[in-house]
Amino acid sequence: AQYILSKPLVLSQYDAKEEQFVLTEKIPSVLEFELTQEMLKKLKNATSVFSELNTMVVEGSDISSVYLVQTESREKMSSNSFKIIINKNAEKNFKTGIGTLTLSKLPLSDYLVKVKYNEAKGKYRILLESKSIKDFKIILPTKANLNI
Numbered sequence: 001a002q003y004i005l006s007k008p009l010v011l012s013q014y015d016a017k018e019e020q021f022v023l024t025e026k027i028p029s030v031l032e033f034e035l036t037q038e039m040l041k042k043l044k045n046a047t048s049v050f051s052e053l054n055t056m057v058v059e060g061s062d063i064s065s066v067y068l069v070q071t072e073s074r075e076k077m078s079s080n081s082f083k084i085i086i087n088k089n090a091e092k093n094f095k096t097g098i099g100t101l102t103l104s105k106l107p108l109s110d111y112l113v114k115v116k117y118n119e120a121k122g123k124y125r126i127l128l129e130s131k132s133i134k135d136f137k138i139i140l141p142t143k144a145n146l147n148i
Contacts, residue, residue: 024127024139027116031060031090035111037132039084043068046082047100053080055143057097058115058126060090068100071143092117096124096142109133 046068047053053068067083096115110131117124123142130136 021127021137021139024116024125025114027118027125028091029114030092030094030117030124031058031064031086031088031113031115033064033086033088033113034131035066035113035128037108037110039066040106040108040111042084043082044104047104050080050082053082054100055097056100056103057095058113060092060094060115062089064088064090071097090115094124096126098126098140098142102140106138107133107136109136 043056043066047056050068052070055069055071057067057069059065059067064086065083066086067081069081094115094117106128107130111128112131114127114129115124116127126140126142128138128140
C-alpha cells in the first residue's frame with residue numbers, strides 16, 4: 001500500500017499513481033535517516049503532552065535533528081520542545097517540517113526517512129519507507145517558508 005498525506009484539496013489535484021513515488025525517489029536526498037518505532041512513539045507522546053507544539057521540524061546540518069516546536073502562534077510563548085539528534089550529516093543546511101496532525105496519523109513502524117529537495121522548484125518532500133510494513137510508502141508534503 002502506498003499513501004500520500006495531504007489536504008483533500010491538494011489530493012484532488014494530485015496524481016497519486018505509483019509513478020509519483022518513482023519520480024520522488026529520483027529527486028536527490030539531502031538527508032536520509034532511520035526513524036525507529038521507538039522514536040516515533042516518543043514524538044507522538046510529546047505532541048499529546050504538549051498540545052501547543054504543532055510542527056515536527058527536520059533540520060539538516062552537521063548535527064541533524066528532528067524536533068517539535070510551536071510555529072503558528074503569534075505569541076510563540078511556549079518554551080516546550082522535544083528533540084531527537086540524528087547522527088547523520090546533511091548534504092545541505094535546511095529546515096523543513098510537517099504538521100503534528102500528520103505525524104499523529106503515521107502508523108507505528110520503523111521508517112527510512114528521505115528528505116528530498118527539488119532544486120528547480122525550491123521545494124522539499126519527505127519520503128517515508130516502512131521497514132516493517134511491506135510495501136508501505138508515504139510522501140509527506142512539507143510546510144512552506146519554515147523560519148524558526
